[in-house]
Amino acid sequence: MGYVAVKGGQDAIDNAAELVEYYRWRERPQPIETTQVRSQFRLLIDKVMGEGSLYSPEHAALALQQVEGDVFEAAFILRAYRATLQRRFYSDTLNTRDMFVQRRISSAFREIPGGQVLGPTRDYTQRLLDPSLARDTPGIDAFLGEFESRIDRTKLRGVTSFSKVIDLLMSEGLMRRDQYTDEDRRVVDITREAIKFPAPRSARLQMLARAETGGLMCIGYSTMRGYGESHQTVGELRMGTVPVRITDQSGRKRYIGRIKVTEAEMIGRVAVKKKGALPLLSVGYGLCFGQNETKVICMGMLDSALRNPNVNSPGNNQEFVLYHTEGVELYGFTNHLKLPHYVTFQAGLHNLRDVVDRAEKQRGVRAAEFAAVAAAAAATPKPRL
Amino acid sequence: MVEDVKFRASYNFAFIDESTKKEVRRKILKAVCIPGYQVPYSSPEMPISRGWGTGGLHLTLSLIGPRDVFKIIDQGSDASVNACSLRQFVKRMTGCEVTFDTAAATLIQSRHRVPEEILTDKQILVLQVPQPEVLRGVERYEFKTRQMHAEADYAKIWVSLYEAYVRFGTMMRGSGYPIRVNGRYIATPSPIPRWDVPNLSMAHCLYLFGAGREKRIHCIPPYTKVEPLEFEDVLFHVEAFPGIRCAASGEDNAFLDEVYDDEGTRKFVINDSNFLDKVRSGPRPSQRLFTNPD
Numbered sequence: 001m002g003y004v005a006v007k008g009g010q011d012a013i014d015n016a017a018e019l020v021e022y023y024r025w026r027e028r029p030q031p032i033e034t035t036q037v038r039s040q041f042r043l044l045i046d047k048v049m050g051e052g053s054l055y056s057p058e059h060a061a062l063a064l065q066q067v068e069g070d071v072f073e074a075a076f077i078l079r080a081y082r083a084t085l086q087r088r089f090y091s092d093t094l095n096t097r098d099m100f101v102q103r104r105i106s107s108a109f110r111e112i113p114g115g116q117v118l119g120p121t122r123d124y125t126q127r128l129l130d131p132s133l134a135r136d137t138p139g140i141d142a143f144l145g146e147f148e149s150r151i152d153r154t155k156l157r158g159v160t161s162f163s164k165v166i167d168l169l170m171s172e173g174l175m176r177r178d179q180y181t182d183e184d185r186r187v188v189d190i191t192r193e194a195i196k197f198p199a200p201r202s203a204r205l206q207m208l209a210r211a212e213t214g215g216l217m218c219i220g221y222s223t224m225r226g227y228g229e230s231h232q233t234v235g236e237l238r239m240g241t242v243p244v245r246i247t248d249q250s251g252r253k254r255y256i257g258r259i260k261v262t263e264a265e266m267i268g269r270v271a272v273k274k275k276g277a278l279p280l281l282s283v284g285y286g287l288c289f290g291q292n293e294t295k296v297i298c299m300g301m302l303d304s305a306l307r308n309p310n311v312n313s314p315g316n317n318q319e320f321v322l323y324h325t326e327g328v329e330l331y332g333f334t335n336h337l338k339l340p341h342y343v344t345f346q347a348g349l350h351n352l353r354d355v356v357d358r359a360e361k362q363r364g365v366r367a368a369e370f371a372a373v374a375a376a377a378a379a380t381p382k383p384r385l
Numbered sequence: 386m387v388e389d390v391k392f393r394a395s396y397n398f399a400f401i402d403e404s405t406k407k408e409v410r411r412k413i414l415k416a417v418c419i420p421g422y423q424v425p426y427s428s429p430e431m432p433i434s435r436g437w438g439t440g441g442l443h444l445t446l447s448l449i450g451p452r453d454v455f456k457i458i459d460q461g462s463d464a465s466v467n468a469c470s471l472r473q474f475v476k477r478m479t480g481c482e483v484t485f486d487t488a489a490a491t492l493i494q495s496r497h498r499v500p501e502e503i504l505t506d507k508q509i510l511v512l513q514v515p516q517p518e519v520l521r522g523v524e525r526y527e528f529k530t531r532q533m534h535a536e537a538d539y540a541k542i543w544v545s546l547y548e549a550y551v552r553f554g555t556m557m558r559g560s561g562y563p564i565r566v567n568g569r570y571i572a573t574p575s576p577i578p579r580w581d582v583p584n585l586s587m588a589h590c591l592y593l594f595g596a597g598r599e600k601r602i603h604c605i606p607p608y609t610k611v612e613p614l615e616f617e618d619v620l621f622h623v624e625a626f627p628g629i630r631c632a633a634s635g636e637d638n639a640f641l642d643e644v645y646d647d648e649g650t651r652k653f654v655i656n657d658s659n660f661l662d663k664v665r666s667g668p669r670p671s672q673r674l675f676t677n678p679d
Contacts, residue, residue: 009464009468013470079430080431084396084397084400086402086404191429192408193425193427194427196425197526197527197528198528328430329435332435332436332437333435333436333515333598334436335434335437336434336515340460340465342460343560343656344497344560344561346624347576347624350624351553351557351558355555
């Protein structure tokens with residue numbers, strides 16, 4: 001009997017979990033090691049750390065392994081794990097001018113002080129499927145030996161940090177630090193209090209930094225394609241490691257390590273409100289853990305867009321952007337549709353049946369009236385013409 | 386030697402850290418003081434999905450103590466898969482006794498049902514809430530709905546009820562029928578059927594509502610007046626099951642599930658699984674029943 005009073009839920013859950021394991025291992029594959037996931041799925045790890053809001057490649061690798069590579073699940077597990085950790089310190093503000101740069105480009109100028117550094121990127125490769133990977137293992141040692149032999153070790157410590165492209169614009173007065181005079185600059189912690197609207201910029205940036213990459217890209221793209229009027233320029237995109245410092249109880253600054261981040265500064269135009277005021281350039285800011293350039297570019301575009309509220313385009317709408325890019329929440333609620341809803345469905349069904357019954361009764365009444373009129377008409381002898 | 390805690394596998398009692406529990410309890414107190422008002426809270430991530438009862442869990446886990454007896458139901462059933470999963474989690478994180486018996490529980494978490502059996506002043510019912518904002522259907526912006534609540538500006542929701550009535554002849558609100566709490570805030574009772582709504586008013590127990598994804602807590606304290614929204618001439622009705630009896634117990638006067646067997650034959654069964662068990666074994670527990678106006 002399919003009755004609800006049947007108590008089989010727990011067994012069903014246990015069996016389902018066992019089946020997951022069975023399908024994972026039934027071909028008896030060689031288990032992957034966490035270190036392999038960590039080093040060879042670098043970009044996946046970076047994405048999971050960013051959306052999971054926890055900088056820990058080891059934990060991200062573990063999470064990915066545990067869920068057979070589902071990015072949403074892995075980010076979710078990392079978030080849940082993060083929530084069990086006590087926040088002991090807030091770091092001092094990161095200074096990305098101190099970044100040990102691995103890659104930095106600007107599309108605003110042909111040449112920039114310090115030069116364009118292409119760094120590790122797949123941007124200019126042809127996306128051809130490489131069938132050789134299926135047959136041969138790459139000759140790692142030979143590659144590394146050859147590569148390292150070309151490096152001049154005496155030059156390794158040459159340039160480590162670069163000034164910023166926006167410094168050029170600031171020195172020329174085209175961009176000013178104080179150009180957003182009426183902005184809410186309170187610093188809040190969105191992991192400790194629920195966001196309220198209108199949200200200060202710190203809350204917006206925190207939420208965007210933890211947002212799901214695809215979601216950000218969807219709305220970011222929409223602002224360039226008719227739902228908003230932005231087409232911004234990559235002032236600077238840089239990726240590398242930055243030192244993290246905290247101030248301990250005695251007030252001393254402590255260096256606690258380096259994290260890899262990607263940062264984008266997207267340049268656009270400030271809408272001039274006052275008549276006669278000089279036009280200025282705006283900067284939209286994006287920063288996230290690891291290397292995730294798509295994400296920071298979209299974050300930068302949306303940071304700018306959110307400074308110009310407009311309910312007619314989703315990208316300029318704080319509540320729309322921030323509530324609907326929060327991957328862990330979207331993912332959970334979308335999947336909650338799989339939970340049983342028979343009580344709520346039953347309650348709705350009652351209403352619907354009432355309405356249908358009432359309509360049918362009315363139709364019955366009308367049909368009866370019509371029949372009576374027709375019968376009366378038939379019974380009345382028609383006058384002969 | 387610094388302890389290596391990087392891959393530690395132990396958790397705090399009831400999972401949530403103490404400072405967050407304290408924060409949630411303070412928000413609960415605020416919600417008790419302002420019945421029906423939605424209090425924002427931190428809503429940390431839980432190891433279960435958003436939308437699967439995280440808000441309920443925050444309330445449960447910040448209130449539960451080692452001597453509590455915990456019961457959890459989903460759509461009226463103790464055996465529903467998600468209820469099983471959450472029960473296992475709470476038990477694992479607290480070591481508390483768990484039960485199916487509504488009367489034996491001190492803390493009950495529920496999704497979309499209020500138990501049929503009358504709850505006492507020694508019990509707390511935590512309801513899971515998917516959308517705490519009763520006005521969301523008529524106003525999409527949170528910024529505006531908070532203003533509307535502050536100003537008790539509820540014209541839009543009244544108009545929506547009126548429009549549904551003129552169009553369909555009924556309010557068309559199935560579950561989650563809007564209520565006015567303590568004569569002030571209009572709130573959602575969570576998606577419980579209308580059958581359960583009258584039981585929220587002047588109850589002995591404390592009703593807590595947790596919406597994890599939306600990060601809001603609201604509350605109906607004991608002995609608080611709760612009125613479903615109705616017009617002078619169009620009154621609130623609960624679901625009626627005229628002439629229908631439970632196929633498993635032969636009883637009536639309880640919220641019934643519509644079930645179909647393999648041949649497609651429709652039957653009705655009492656939804657509240659523990660109530661059904663008690664009805665079958667006897668004696669039938671006492672209920673508060675609402676009589677529909679004529």
